[in-house]
Amino acid sequence: MTITAKTLNSALDAVFPFVGTVFINTMLMVLNLLGKDTASNKSTSSQFSEELDFSQSALTKLMKSIADGCGRAGHDLRTKDKLTWCRDEEFARRTLAGLNPFGIQLLKELPLASKLDPELYGPPESAITEELIEREIKMSIKEAVEEKRLFILDYHDLLLPYVHKVRELEGTTLYGSRTLFFLMEDATLKPVAIELTRPASPTKPQWKRVFTRSWDATGAWLWTLAKAHVCAHDSGYHQLIAHWLRGHCCTEPYIIAANRQLSVMHPIHQLLRLHFRYTLEINAIARKNLICAGGLIESCFSPGKYSMELSSFAYDQLWRFDMEALPADLIRRGMAVEDPAAEHGLRLTIEDYPFANDGLLIWSAIKQWVQDYVSHYHPDPAHVLDAKDGGPRSELRPTRTRRTSQCGPH
Ligand SMILES: [Fe+2]
Secondary structure, eight states, rough: HHHHHHHHHHHHHHHHHHHHHHHHHHHHHHHHHHHHHHHHHHHHHHHHHHHHHHHHHHHHHHHHHHHHHHHHHHHHHHOOOGGGGGSSSHHHHHHHHHTTSSEEEEESSSSOOOOOHHHHHHOOOOOOOHHHHHHHHSOHHHHHHTTTTEEEEEHHHHGGGGHHHHHHTTTTOOOOOEEEEEEEESSSSSEEEEEEOOOOOOHHHHHHHOOOOOOHHHHHHHHHHHHHHHHHHHHHHHIIIIIIIIGGGGGHHHHHHHHSSSHHHHSSHHHHHHTTTTHHHHHHHHHHHTTTSSSHHHHSSSGGGGGHHHHHHHHHHOOOGGGGGGHHHHHHHTTTEEOOOGGGGEEEESOHHHHHHHHHHHHHHHHHHHHHHHHOOHHHGGSOOOOGGGGGGGGGGOOOOOOSSTOOOO
16 A cells, blocks of 8 residues: 555646645545554544545545646647647647746846856857847837736756766756747747757867747758757746745755754744644655655756756755745746735736736735734734744755665755
């Protein structure tokens, strides 16, 4: 039973992370309840029955909605357009409503340039020139930037330090990438150009090339292959950084600090308890089966054994406590600006951005609930202990994820 649960959870979490969470929550709940004192058999049995009913019903509904969704999408793809998956419009749509809506950002200045050391990685200037962009978008760069119509997926400086290391692994490769998008009059995005870069090495100079849409067969296939590289970078960013790093890993210190520093009777502990429930267990299982050396992540993702190191590198480069909340994240990426008159206090740069449209509804509801709850117990900010007084923040320090030995725990 244990092997089956672990194996299935690993696969589920990789494919449908939320399904995996519901599944493992159910399994842990069953195991926890079965392990309780038999003296409380009656209440345990009742609680078990209620929680199991809820989990089963949630899982059934979830699986049905996934099946319905897949069925509809599959039906559309099969009957309307068999090549939807590789079209430019679909490639651009996924940056707003696909697997990874965390990467896209407003392009605020040109020309593009790397911040990495030119001595190590080669010339910092991008090969995506202003002339090339203007040729593709049919308007001036100045106008496009002023009207906030240029966007970028920038995986250049993040991936370039790993290109040579990853290329030494068998059966994989890597480039740094920049992908430019243009916001059309109909409020949809279209890809403008993709730049792939291999940094300089002791034996070779830097290599970089820009790909654009093309009408000849070779050019069209090169464009499709360039998009495939970007999709790999984007899905890798989602799993290693948006999902594992931000969702699982960076939450751990807060869970540990809350449990160590707050009494279980403390209202904030009670507020966080359900939110934090099972995260450490899931992370422990992930360390054993998913993110460990030789695990599922290293086997399936193009950075191979450098996957977790890359995640740790991204933590160092990108993660900031005050930028992780949804509104701050949207503002940092230029996908929204503060506007007191707008709903949720933010005006979106692209109105049809489902991640932000839906996310802000959830964010606002949670924020209102937390504000009401905390204000009830702490009506005066002076009641809150600061770090020097031994509050939970005194225990929070930057953490790093290290590559583990063969499937061993940290
Ligand atoms: Fe997850």
